[in-house]
Amino acid sequence: MNGAKRPYVICHMVPSVDGRIVTSGWKLSPSTLAEYERTAQTFDADAWMIGRISMEPYAGKARVPARKVPQPIPRTDFIARRDAESYAIALDPSGKLTWKSSSIDEEHVITVLTEQVSDDYLAFLQSKGVSYLFGGKTDLNLKKVLEKLGKEFGIKKLLLEGGGKINGSFLAADLIDELSVLVAPIADGAIGTPSLFDSREGKGPTRHLKLVSFEKRKGDLLWLRYKLKR
Numbered sequence: 001m002n003g004a005k006r007p008y009v010i011c012h013m014v015p016s017v018d019g020r021i022v023t024s025g026w027k028l029s030p031s032t033l034a035e036y037e038r039t040a041q042t043f044d045a046d047a048w049m050i051g052r053i054s055m056e057p058y059a060g061k062a063r064v065p066a067r068k069v070p071q072p073i074p075r076t077d078f079i080a081r082r083d084a085e086s087y088a089i090a091l092d093p094s095g096k097l098t099w100k101s102s103s104i105d106e107e108h109v110i111t112v113l114t115e116q117v118s119d120d121y122l123a124f125l126q127s128k129g130v131s132y133l134f135g136g137k138t139d140l141n142l143k144k145v146l147e148k149l150g151k152e153f154g155i156k157k158l159l160l161e162g163g164g165k166i167n168g169s170f171l172a173a174d175l176i177d178e179l180s181v182l183v184a185p186i187a188d189g190a191i192g193t194p195s196l197f198d199s200r201e202g203k204g205p206t207r208h209l210k211l212v213s214f215e216k217r218k219g220d221l222l223w224l225r226y227k228l229k230r
Contacts, residue, residue: 006146007047007158011167012040012180014221019195020188021164028184032219036182039223040159043180047087047110047149048159051166052097055090059109060100064124073122075115079152080131084108087153091166093140095121102129110153112145114138142173164198171197172205178227179209185220 014028014036015021040048086107090097095117102109110131116138125132133152135145149155160170170176181196199205209226217223 006143006150006175007155008177009146009158009160009170009175010043010045010178010180011160011162011170011176012036012043013161013167013196014182014184015196016184016186016188018188020190020193021196022188022190022193023184026184026186026188029219032184032221035218035221039180039182039217040161043157043159045086045157045159046155047089047107047153047157048161049089049091049166051162052090052092052094054161054163055088055092055097058088058104059090059097062098062100062124062128064098064120067120067123073119075134077133077148077152078122078126078131080126080129081108082153084153087149087155089149089158091140091162093135099125099128099130102131110149112140114140142170142175146175164194164196168197168199168204171207172199174205174207174228176207176228178212178225180226181224182217183222183224 013021014023080102084107088104088107088109090111092111093114095113097111099109108131110133111125112133112135114136115134133145133148135141149158160167160176208229210229212225212227215223
């Protein structure tokens with residue numbers, strides 16, 4: 001299916017007809033948002049993943065105390081639990097999310113870091129029972145991250161619901177297996193706001209898709225599903 005022992009990755013998003021994804025000014029109806037969740041549930045995924053900025057409202061705000069012990073904390077993965085029914089995964093390379101809890105609606109939290117984060121922050125995550133994985137020294141190796149998620153937590157199917165840069169990074173690394181978009185009946189028209197995939201300036205990492213299905217949903221949404229051609 002996807003070669004290496006990593007989760008099957010489905011990028012699931014609600015873009016406008018011109019590919020923009022900042023929905024705050026669109027005045028989407030509650031029924032439209034519910035339709036997004038309903039279609040997401042049909043994939044029966046083990047986990048979902050978003051970036052730091054998108055995760056902030058879910059994480060809450062807590063204080064990261066300074067440690068009273070001088071011993072350094074080794075840069076090894078910390079697994080608080082492996083038996084959750086579902087996982088909420090945050091890409092937070094610099095360690096800025098101040099978690100109030102180790103779960104979001106009973107979904108266990110996993111945060112993905114680089115080795116540049118402080119010992120105080122690692123101690124804070126351990127005290128909260130938040131699992132963390134290291135994805136690299138200064139930058140995240142997304143393939144390595146996915147393989148760890150599969151090995152340590154048994155995650156087989158993951159919904160990628162990131163911003164343009166995160167989605168673009170996965171696209172560039174050829175780590176997306178399926179694309180699911182609920183095209184909103186909105187023409188955004190903005191310039192310079194995030195789009196479905198924002199990988200790099202100039203020529204992007206072009207990927208070819210195969211249409212799997214299309215379906216009209218409530219609220220004039222059009223649900224398109226594609227597989228990535230390998």
